Amino acid sequence: MTPRRYFNGISKLRHYLQVVAFTLAVATLQYAFMPDKPYGPPVVYSVLIGTFTWAIIDLGRELVPSAAETGWPQGWQGIALVVVGIAVGYLAGTAVADALCVHYFHFYPPGTSTTGADQRTSILITAIAGLVGTYYFYAIHKSAYLEGKMAEARVHATEARLKLLETQLEPHMLFNTLANLRVLIGTDPARAQHMLDRMIGYLRATLAASRSTRHPLSAEFARLQDYLELMAVRMGARLAYTLELPEALQDVPVPPLLLQPLVENAIRHGLEPQVQGGHITVRASTRAGADGPLLVIEVNDTGAGLPATLPATGPGQSFGLAQVRERLATLHGSQGTLELIAASAGGTSARVTFPLENPANP
Incomplete structure (x- = not known):
């Protein structure tokens, strides 16, 4: 385990843009299975839930000691962070999306409430998407770490090979010089x-x-x-x-x-x-x-x-x-x-x- 590394804003922005693309894909897939319903609400809910979930998990892991090889917390801390991120992301994202869909985008009239079946579907989609997204970022961090280690190993191997060549070359130079010196000693x-x-x-x-x-x-x-x-x-x-x-x-x-x-x-x-x-x-x-x-x-x-x-x-x-x-x-x-x-x-x-x-x- 190592302390968290310095905050990389560009990397976080790249992660968030990937999350937004993923949430739009989820909304599109959801609409494909339910074409009789409007496309707007799934987009709003999916993006907001994904945003809150990403913010809690990806930003939250910066506050917890992480493994060097993955950049993610290990053990119960890693599991708790993912569970809390998905749960809070669903509740907060749904609450904000409800307000926007009713009062701003006017997708639904005031007082409209979602059915139990819609809630269960939304919770299931959020849980699956959250786990898939978490595993994706976990995997790319581990892959980047392994690639870095492989590159480091290649550098060390190259340096070792050069050292071997140099240790072979130095005696060769000394042999030639000593041979010349031997001739001069006699003459x-x-x-x-x-x-x-x-x-x-x-x-x-x-x-x-x-x-x-x-x-x-x-x-x-x-x-x-x-x-x-x-x-x-x-x-x-x-x-x-x-x-x-x-x-x-x-x-x-x-x-x-x-x-x-x-x-x-x-x-x-x-x-x-x-x-x-x-x-x-x-x-x-x-x-x-x-x-x-x-x-x-x-x-x-x-x-x-x-x-x-x-x-x-x-x-x-x-x-x-x-x-x-x-x-x-x-x-x-x-x-x-x-x-x-x-x-x-x-x-x-x-x-x-x-x-x-x-x-x-x-």
């Missing part, structure tokens, strides 16, 4: 020491940030710069890079460690096979999409270009690309894409595209 201990210092600083800045499912694009570019500086210790003048991030896109939320596998791939398969190395450019921009603006991030290199066939997924091979594709599919479905494009002047372009999110609503 250039001084540079190996410098690289180790860079790696410690990089990990200190990166590991905490990678524990969230989103961070600003500026933070992603900052971690990318740290990584490129780390790689520059080993490659020296053979590695040059440019990072282009427009100010308007700095706060756009993106998954952490999304771009690093693409840069790793550009270095390993593009720049390292070349004696002279090469240049890496990481650029963020936007373009229009069918369902709204898209964020486009390109990692361009002037390396050896795409091989005839990409290497199989494995340690140090296409693992990072597979992870990027899977993370994009988990977050954005078919709207998240990764393309590898052979550049006309040599080298390769890796282009990531997915829906642009509002920085205020990540």
Whole structure:
């Protein structure tokens, strides 16, 4: 049981309009079975009885602690509220309808009284309609609650899947970096020491940030710069890079460690096979999409270009690309894409595209 939630006037108005539509349907059905009687009185009685019944039950439940999954009182309180609502709704609605039908609409002459059969029919219709209407609103509240829980479960499942992908990606990055460090230890201990210092600083800045499912694009570019500086210790003048991030896109939320596998791939398969190395450019921009603006991030290199066939997924091979594709599919479905494009002047372009999110609503 939970305390009543804040009063939602729009929701109550929507409920009342549904009740009015239901009462008009009841009046129409009643007239269909008794076409010899005028249509006006059933409408007046039905709408007024339905209005009073709705007001007592739907507004009254705001004053009673309700179950979170239905928004309705449980146990005897819920039963009592429905019974009182139907009884008082019938008595009050009938009294007001009697006055209106006689003195305002002049459906009946003064002093006219309903027969016992008409009263019993009216009570029966009110009880059935009240129970049906109550169950309807009970069911839609419970359905909405369950749908919300299902959506919440899907969000948690997506977050858990992304965390799993990230925990797989981080050791992959460390494996590659440690392999590079091992080479330098044997050939250039001084540079190996410098690289180790860079790696410690990089990990200190990166590991905490990678524990969230989103961070600003500026933070992603900052971690990318740290990584490129780390790689520059080993490659020296053979590695040059440019990072282009427009100010308007700095706060756009993106998954952490999304771009690093693409840069790793550009270095390993593009720049390292070349004696002279090469240049890496990481650029963020936007373009229009069918369902709204898209964020486009390109990692361009002037390396050896795409091989005839990409290497199989494995340690140090296409693992990072597979992870990027899977993370994009988990977050954005078919709207998240990764393309590898052979550049006309040599080298390769890796282009990531997915829906642009509002920085205020990540």
